Amino acid sequence: MNPLSSIAVNGRSYDLPRQPTVIVCIDGCEYDYLYRAAAAGVTPFLSKLLENGTALHAQCVMPSFTNPNNLSIVCGAPPAVHGICGNYFYDRDADEGRGREVLMNDPRYLRAGTLLAAAAEAGSRVAVVTAKDKLRALLGHGLRGICLSAEKADEATVEANGIDRVLERVGMPLPEVYSADLSEFVFATGVWLLENDRADLMYLSTTDYVQHKFAPGTDGANAFYAMMDRYLSRLHELGAVLGVTADHGMNAKHDPKTGEPNIIYLQDLLDDWLECGVNDGGVRVILPITDPYVRHHGALGSYATVYLPAGNDGVALRERLARLPHIEAVLTRREACMRFELPPDRVGDLVVISDKSFVLGSSAAAHDLSGLTVPLRSHGGLSEQTVPLLFNRPLARTVEGRTLRNFDVFHIALNELQEQPAVAYLPEQHA
Numbered sequence: 001m002n003p004l005s006s007i008a009v010n011g012r013s014y015d016l017p018r019q020p021t022v023i024v025c026i027d028g029c030e031y032d033y034l035y036r037a038a039a040a041g042v043t044p045f046l047s048k049l050l051e052n053g054t055a056l057h058a059q060c061v062m063p064s065f066t067n068p069n070n071l072s073i074v075c076g077a078p079p080a081v082h083g084i085c086g087n088y089f090y091d092r093d094a095d096e097g098r099g100r101e102v103l104m105n106d107p108r109y110l111r112a113g114t115l116l117a118a119a120a121e122a123g124s125r126v127a128v129v130t131a132k133d134k135l136r137a138l139l140g141h142g143l144r145g146i147c148l149s150a151e152k153a154d155e156a157t158v159e160a161n162g163i164d165r166v167l168e169r170v171g172m173p174l175p176e177v178y179s180a181d182l183s184e185f186v187f188a189t190g191v192w193l194l195e196n197d198r199a200d201l202m203y204l205s206t207t208d209y210v211q212h213k214f215a216p217g218t219d220g221a222n223a224f225y226a227m228m229d230r231y232l233s234r235l236h237e238l239g240a241v242l243g244v245t246a247d248h249g250m251n252a253k254h255d256p257k258t259g260e261p262n263i264i265y266l267q268d269l270l271d272d273w274l275e276c277g278v279n280d281g282g283v284r285v286i287l288p289i290t291d292p293y294v295r296h297h298g299a300l301g302s303y304a305t306v307y308l309p310a311g312n313d314g315v316a317l318r319e320r321l322a323r324l325p326h327i328e329a330v331l332t333r334r335e336a337c338m339r340f341e342l343p344p345d346r347v348g349d350l351v352v353i354s355d356k357s358f359v360l361g362s363s364a365a366a367h368d369l370s371g372l373t374v375p376l377r378s379h380g381g382l383s384e385q386t387v388p389l390l391f392n393r394p395l396a397r398t399v400e401g402r403t404l405r406n407f408d409v410f411h412i413a414l415n416e417l418q419e420q421p422a423v424a425y426l427p428e429q430h431a
Contacts, residue, residue, distance in 0.1 A: 025070060075115065286304065
């Protein structure tokens with residue numbers, strides 16, 4: 001028995017799990033994927049969850065990218081609290097004030113503790129399995145438990161990850177990073193951990209390789225969701241409380257006739273307007289979607305942040321940018337941080353958001369699009385904010401009138417669900 005019954009993390013109280021609880025973040029998921037897979041008859045468990053379970057709509061945090069949302073989910077708080085507001089940002093204080101563009105994969109950029117670490121400290125057995133290794137260090141910061149990535153599962157050790165011989169235990173080969181197998185390995189590991197009674201609280205986070213590649217309802221997408229359905233069903237059968245959400249949605253960002261990506265190259269555009277580039281004291285465009293895995297999106301998303309040269313208040317640039325076709329919003333730092341709950345010191349002077357069908361680039365020369373073997377699908381904007389929030393238990397209290405966020409998933413799973421068995425809640429699943 002845990003000595004504590006609840007923990008307080010980032011201003012919220014969480015009951016410790018009384019039965020195994022599994023939270024799943026399906027990278028790049030939106031309801032259209034779930035509805036179309038259900039209509040195709042390939043996801044019997046998810047179909048029952050949509051019909052008889054608790055199926056809510058939530059908003060992800062902005063920018064609608066992977067790192068800010070995964071950290072918001074495990075911290076139960078927005079980026080203004082935990083500090084991770086992108087995969088990439090411009091650190092103005094680095095290099096003795098000269099500034100440097102850096103990845104935010106290092107835990108030193110994290111400004112708040114996670115509820116995973118707090119639950120482990122309170123006595124719960126906690127496990128984290130993420131697809132890509134870029135998230136592992138952040139999600140596992142301060143965690144005394146199991147934390148590994150599918151990408152580097154072959155390197156896992158008891159000392160570093162809380163578990164070893166993962167490939168042998170799970171019974172799968174090491175997956176290729178650009179594949180659906182990477183996400184399947186996450187689920188297979190989660191099922192093994194639960195079958196072997198290795199976790200009270202588990203967080204599983206997939207990759208959006210499939211969603212970048214396949215639209216909802218296509219054979220590739222339906223096959224992926226059918227795979228997930230089998231593992232989710234197994235977790236359900238093992239008696240787990242399940243909470244399922246996403247870090248962001250996904251949309252087509254290409255010309256439907258030609259298949260060519262719809263891109264606004266902001267750096268080239270602003271350099272031309274100001275008649276000078278970054279090295280000449282011009283503006284600097286940062287794309288927070290940038291990470292080590294760009295083959296499937298070319299570092300192109302619908303959100304960018306712009307750093308202005310000294311003496312430029314940005315008023316004229318903002319007005320000019322806002323008049324461009326396919327630009328949905330241009331906000332000052334203050335406006336963006338207030339609206340999206342972002343840390344001001346990690347956001348540029350302007351935030352630019354493109355519409356549902358367009359992405360933002362820096363300069364054309366800076367993007368390698370050779371890896372885009374299918375028409376571009378991406379995310380980052382307001383159009384990718386609505387995500388699922390699913391549970392395999394009924395709510396103990398109403399959420400009507402509340403604006404739900406994806407980072408409410410742990411709180412609802414641990415605090416706001418009825419305790420009746422999943423078998424009784426979804427009887428047809430076991431018919």
